[in-house]
Amino acid sequence: MSTSSEGDADAGGRTESQANSMNGKMHTGASHSRKESLPLAPPFMVSAPGKVIVFGEHAVVHGKAAMAAAISLRSYLLVTTLSKSRRTITLRFSDISLDHTWNIDDLPWAAFSHPARRKRYYDLVTKLDPELVAAMQPHVSDMSPQASSSERKIHQAAASTFLYLFLSLGSQHSQPCIYTLRSTIPIGAGLGSSASTTVCISTALLLQCRALSGPHPDQQSEEAEKQLERINRWAFVGELLIHGNPSGVDNTVSTGGKAVLFKRVDYSQPPLVKPLRDFPELPLLLVDTRQAKSTAAEVAKVAHLKKTHSGVTDHILNAIDQITESAHALITSDDFDPDSPTSLQHLGELMTVNHGLLSSLGVSHPKLERLRYLVDRADVGWTKLTGAGGGGCAITLLKPNTSNMNGDSTSSQPQSSALKALEQVLEAEGYKKYETTLGGDGVGILWPAVLRGGNGEAAEEIDQEKFLGADGREGVEALVGVAAGGEGWKFWRP
Numbered sequence: 001m002s003t004s005s006e007g008d009a010d011a012g013g014r015t016e017s018q019a020n021s022m023n024g025k026m027h028t029g030a031s032h033s034r035k036e037s038l039p040l041a042p043p044f045m046v047s048a049p050g051k052v053i054v055f056g057e058h059a060v061v062h063g064k065a066a067m068a069a070a071i072s073l074r075s076y077l078l079v080t081t082l083s084k085s086r087r088t089i090t091l092r093f094s095d096i097s098l099d100h101t102w103n104i105d106d107l108p109w110a111a112f113s114h115p116a117r118r119k120r121y122y123d124l125v126t127k128l129d130p131e132l133v134a135a136m137q138p139h140v141s142d143m144s145p146q147a148s149s150s151e152r153k154i155h156q157a158a159a160s161t162f163l164y165l166f167l168s169l170g171s172q173h174s175q176p177c178i179y180t181l182r183s184t185i186p187i188g189a190g191l192g193s194s195a196s197t198t199v200c201i202s203t204a205l206l207l208q209c210r211a212l213s214g215p216h217p218d219q220q221s222e223e224a225e226k227q228l229e230r231i232n233r234w235a236f237v238g239e240l241l242i243h244g245n246p247s248g249v250d251n252t253v254s255t256g257g258k259a260v261l262f263k264r265v266d267y268s269q270p271p272l273v274k275p276l277r278d279f280p281e282l283p284l285l286l287v288d289t290r291q292a293k294s295t296a297a298e299v300a301k302v303a304h305l306k307k308t309h310s311g312v313t314d315h316i317l318n319a320i321d322q323i324t325e326s327a328h329a330l331i332t333s334d335d336f337d338p339d340s341p342t343s344l345q346h347l348g349e350l351m352t353v354n355h356g357l358l359s360s361l362g363v364s365h366p367k368l369e370r371l372r373y374l375v376d377r378a379d380v381g382w383t384k385l386t387g388a389g390g391g392g393c394a395i396t397l398l399k400p401n402t403s404n405m406n407g408d409s410t411s412s413q414p415q416s417s418a419l420k421a422l423e424q425v426l427e428a429e430g431y432k433k434y435e436t437t438l439g440g441d442g443v444g445i446l447w448p449a450v451l452r453g454g455n456g457e458a459a460e461e462i463d464q465e466k467f468l469g470a471d472g473r474e475g476v477e478a479l480v481g482v483a484a485g486g487e488g489w490k491f492w493r494p
């Protein structure tokens with residue numbers, strides 16, 4: 001932020017007219033003398049991507065490097081403002097069948113606004129305040145009474161993330177709203193679905209409390225970076241509620257997009273993030289085992305191993321670190337060519353060893369091992385699990401001449417018969433292939449929630465009914481998708 005001081009007034013450093021238009025010509029936050037007759041803020045949307053960890057998952061939790069890239073699968077959050085008289089906040093997270101409403105006045109504002117505990121949007125928040133978590137607990141523990149216990153756990157994790165951020169960044173005078181979330185990222189599959197939702201929530205709430213400026217085309221790179229850092233910090237807080245001990249790599253990639261080398265040695269300090277500007281277009285196959293897993297449980301397994309077999313576990317984590325650094329040196333060297341068999345083989349072998357080490361940490365799964373066996377048997381590439389493991393997804397770096405992995409018949413390069421046959425086997429055995437591209441944009445906003453198609457097509461307003469009515473992932477992508485190329489989405493681009 002380059003303009004206003006980090007005080008209470010226009011926290012985002014926007015001009016008066018920008019701030020007014022963001023809030024539907026109304027002041028929020030510090031100004032409580034709003035006139036009821038003024039128009040409501042128009043609905044707006046935010047969107048953030050999932051990610052793949054190419055090298056270094058788990059080791060990254062213990063201070064080692066990881067290499068990760070944004071994917072084109074994304075979450076989308078629509079924010080609809082209600083009239084001030086409603087005094088409610090509603091979450092409609094339809095992918096997890098969560099529909100919950102809180103009365104704003106019933107929420108534990110006294111705890112969150114206590115001078116000793118109150119956090120400002122610009123604070124470097126690196127941990128949760130246990131007393132605030134306890135104060136919030138009664139407001140999530142009674143939700144979804146009809147749901148199964150596993151479903152209720154998912155609801156409570158998502159709702160806690162929202163509520164902690166809402167209570168930290170908002171006030172009793174916050175605008176009543178409905179927050180409607182849909183995602184094209186499979187949940188709990190190692191592709192950072194939780195981080196992408198927390199980045200959306202953090203961005204929406206920071207926008208609403210005017211702690212963000214832009215994105216706009218003439219924004220200085222330094223200012224854009226500051227906005228992204230703010231979003232990322234609060235998203236990390238949200239991740240703490242879902243995962244317990246996240247490294248922060250997922251929310252960092254989801255916020256900034258592209259690809260990065262990430263390391264966090266000291267958890268009280270921001271991580272070291274090295275953007276990988278010319279991240280190569282790697283021919284990757286992304287396959288979901290459809291085996292549910294819990295990131296928190298897999299991370300806890302490694303922590304347990306580190307405690308009980310510290311010497312050997314440290315060696316494994318150091319070896320993963322060396323693999324990540326070696327892969328980084330390889331892809332950033334002038335000699336690296338993603339079309340060259342030698343370059344791909346070198347990178348692929350590093351992936352194979354990385355998977356073996358993850359497996360020795362106990363975070364693989366029979367379905368991941370079966371997948372690896374099937375890919376090896378078809379001799380089409382090198383495979384490793386991605387994300388927390390214990391199920392979820394694996395990535396395969398495809399050998400040259402196996403490409404056109406999307407099976408696009410219009411491509412000049414036909415898909416190899418070995419890959420086609422493999423895909424049939426995978427489908428028959430219940431695996432699911434995802435098509436995605438790596439290294440796209442990070443968090444973006446669509447304000448107001450109106451999309452203009454290409455070729456001068458008429459503008460389309462996105463309201464709740466349309467958004468909730470979109471048919472599956474494809475429907476969401478077609479309606480609001482960043483990747484579908486609708487005009488209107490804007491991104492902070494440092």
Ligand SMILES: Nc1ncnc2c1ncn2[C@@H]1O[C@H](COP(=O)(O)OP(=O)(O)O)[C@@H](O)[C@H]1O
Pocket residue numbers: 075093094095096153154155157158159181182183186187188189190191192193194195197242293294295296387388
């Ligand atoms: N589409 C979604 N809607 C609501 N909450 C979501 C969504 N996707 C993920 N989440 C939240 O993130 C949690 C899954 O996180 P996690 O197990 O780490 O999976 P992943 O590996 O995909 O990040 C869910 O329990 C839920 O709280």
Ligand SMILES: C[C@@](O)(CCOP(=O)(O)O)CC(=O)O
Pocket residue numbers: 053056057058059060061189190191192193243245246247248249250295299386387388389392
């Ligand atoms: C295992 C880990 O390295 C990645 C977890 O990714 P995911 O939640 O499975 O998408 C944990 C972390 O970095 O916080």
